[in-house]
Amino acid sequence: MIATEKGLGALSRFSSFENETVENDSAASRRAALAVVPSALAHTAERGGVSGKIAAYLETADLPSPCLVVDVDIVEQNWVELARSLPTAKIYYAVKANPANEIVSRLAGLGSSFDTASMGEIDLCLEHGVPPSRLSFGNTIKKERDIAAAFAKGVRMFAFDSMAELEKIARVAPGSRVYCRVLMECEGAEWPLSRKFGCEPQMAVDLLVAARDMGLDAYGISFHVGSQQTDLSQYDKALSHTSSLFAALGARGLDLRMVNLGGGFPSRYRTDVPTISAYGEAIMTALTRHFGHSLPDIIIEPGRGVVGDAGVIQAEVVLVSEKGGADGRRWVYLDVGKFHGLAETMDEAIKYRIETPHDGKETSPVILAGPTCDSADILYEKADYRLPVDLVAGDKVRILATGAYTTTYSAVCFNGFPPLASVCI
């Protein structure tokens, strides 16, 4: 069923978690989840490929085009793999990556916590039975009335990166846990999150001291090394800076208790990426190097690494044309483009793999574009894409590893095209 109606069904497996305390619930239900996940849930295809379940579904399903199909078992497997690889970390799924009801329900049932960016995401989680103690309002840019509304609903953890934001939190969410996001360079990330978020480290010290003086619980530091971060040393670098901040704050009489490492865990697009367990090892080694054996509370906020590999967009070729120029390359126009979910092709940053019915036959270079009348709606011009010469209008294509940051980036009705449809199976 292609629907986005909210359902509570999947919560039944771990239905008791709502009554447990913050400290106990996540660990207990995660242990339960780790125990019940059968090994048969292992990926049925290579990482970032089309799972057996999706392949079988696409054989018979009558879907609109384009449509994203997400295999929720792979979402679960990715979450469990992260939990196993970083056993001391509490996982706050970044809802923005894919807020589908089935995904939120499944992860809630596993005992996940959630990183939310807006009241919409907070309400979504609450409607799925997630207790507010498992929510973090992680956006550093919030309306004061939204902070107040979240506080009224029981949310007690908030991010900030400026004095003005901190003052808002102190005014309307007194006594809450707060953490300060620090700037990162995000070197090596395919989708960097630098500049807009986070303050300079020295400012973080002053802000956290101010937070304490305002009666807030100055809980810790957060950073994000950039999304699709495949350079594992970036976590070490970030943790080294973070431990210096802990020391600087300790010297000012403030003992921080938490490090939030954000996301960065990858999907598998055109090139191989390190395994989740390699991330776990690199992060655990860095934590021990910089914090010794008395580790603070560790939070991670994976989005892409949980849902990216779990989704496939089935789309259709609208036109294959030769127009002279363009090095003789063919233009291939799909019914999905930058405005229908493939926004991360901006600057050709994320390079999706594309499968066609003619794979294995002769190929030639193409320029790939979306269907709209906007000339910015070109997906790949420089990234050396080749597609089979037999490709024609009407062919169905599959765009792999598109479970993250696609439906949410889709315009509502640009050029009269409907938003990207999505189904979870």
Ligand SMILES: Cc1ncc(COP(=O)(O)O)c(C=O)c1O
């Ligand atoms: C605060 C925060 N946490 C987590 C994430 C998720 O990052 P990723 O998809 O790289 O795991 C993001 C991404 O924008 C973010 O802004």
